[in-house]
Amino acid sequence: MINQTVAEYAVFVRTKPKFLPPNKTVCRTHRGKDVLKALSIMAPAADAKLTGLVAATFTPFTTQGDINLPVIGPYIDYLIEQQGVKGIFVNGTTGEGMSLTVAERKVLAEEWCQKAKGKMDRVIVHVGCLSVKESQELARHAAQIGADGISIIAPFFFKPKNPEALREFMKEVAAAAPNLPFYYYQIPALTGVNVQVIDVIQDIEQLIPSFRGVKFTGSDLMDLGQCVSYCRPEWSVLYGVDEHLLAGLAMGVHGAVGSTYNYIGCHVNKLVSAFENGDLVKARTIQFKMQELLSYAMKLGFDVGVNKQLMSELSGLSLGPPRLPLTPCPHAQAELISQKYRSVFL
Structure with missing residues (x-):
């Protein structure tokens, strides 16, 4: 049976x-x-296919720039209760992961996993580093603390010169936590590594048995489409460009990871439902609202620091400043974007 x-x-x-x-x-x-x-x-739940919205979480800091763990519990409750988002991607770009020490990343990952237990459907921990040894250390730690998956970006100082070099780097990291689902995180705008994802993932399961998909943060829809077409049944292609989500859905992505889902996830869930139900007019209407908000924010200089302050303004959570070299967002600038959000969505 x-x-x-x-x-x-x-x-x-x-x-x-x-x-x-x-x-x-x-x-x-x-x-x-x-x-x-x-x-x-x-x-186990971690073996199920990853779908739906996943919030790329911000890292809470104190005003002195130290990690602020007590905020994480209320943060998780806010995502679930106010945004209807039950998956998180921690210590990534939005979380300023590359500006954190390995020790800080471990403490944060453990706190996210502990506070999310029994509440969140999935906690994916980004373990990418420039050093393969540090990535392996973080991968092993993620397995020990009960993470539901791990992900890495391509190293971006000494860059892999071809897909084969990148695949070997991924293999070494994944092998440190062989029982955790492994996701490659493509973000060429920040890493400068522009290899085609389809060339990275072809036959990757023979090299990395735990491979379970891609976080695709880019605008190359041909590469995206080839990834979706090639995708194995247990894999997920997760789109990472929030303002292009509807295009990703049309291409057949299985989920999405993004920073704006921290504070507009409830609206984006409606976009997804409209698309699933064939109501493209409604789906486009919500996507255009997202684009209106983000276009306005980009004209004001939208970066992780501004985005973090916007999240603080809209959620009421005290997330603190970003870490250098990012600089704090002036309150007045965040308030303008908050007002734009209210005029567009409320």
Whole structure:
């Protein structure tokens, strides 16, 4: 019975809509519930396909620039209760991960995992470093603290000169935590590593058995489409350009990771639902609102520091300043963007 049920689930995975918002069941029938029950019995949650919105979290700092752990619990509650977002990607670009020490990243990852336990569906920890040894150290630590997956960007000082070099780097990191789902994080605008993702992931499962997908933060829709087309049933292609999400959905992405989902996730969930239901007019309307807000913010100099202050303004959480070389956002600038948000969405 279980083998038959799992087989039915495998067929369903190949034929279901590609993008599932959080809390949306994959099958409305009683049989579908049996499928999910059998799956949960046979495999840990981390082995399930990653879908839906994932918030790229900001790292809370004190006014003195130290990590501020007490904010993380309320932050998680805010994401769940106010934004309907139940997946997080921590210590990444939005979290200023590359500006943190290895020790700080460990403490933060552990706190995120502990506070999210029993509340969040998925906690993905970014473990990318310039040093493969430090990446391996963080990967092992992520496995020890109960993370649901790990991810790395390409090293960006000494850059991999071709897909093969990048794949070898990824292999060494993934091998340090072989039981954790592993995701490659492509963000060429910041790393300067412009290899085609499709060239990186072809036959990657033979090199990295734990490989489970890509966080694709770029505007090359041809490469994105090839990744989706090539994607194995258990893999996820997660789009990372918030203002282009609808295009990503049309290309067939399975989820999305973004900073704006921290504070407009509730609206983006409606965009996803509209797309799933074939209401493109509604989906476009919400996407255009996102673009209006972000276009306005970009004209004012939108960066992680500004984005972090905007999150503080809209959520009421005290996230503190960014860490140098990023500079704090003037309150007046964040307030202008907050007013724009209210005029667009409220």
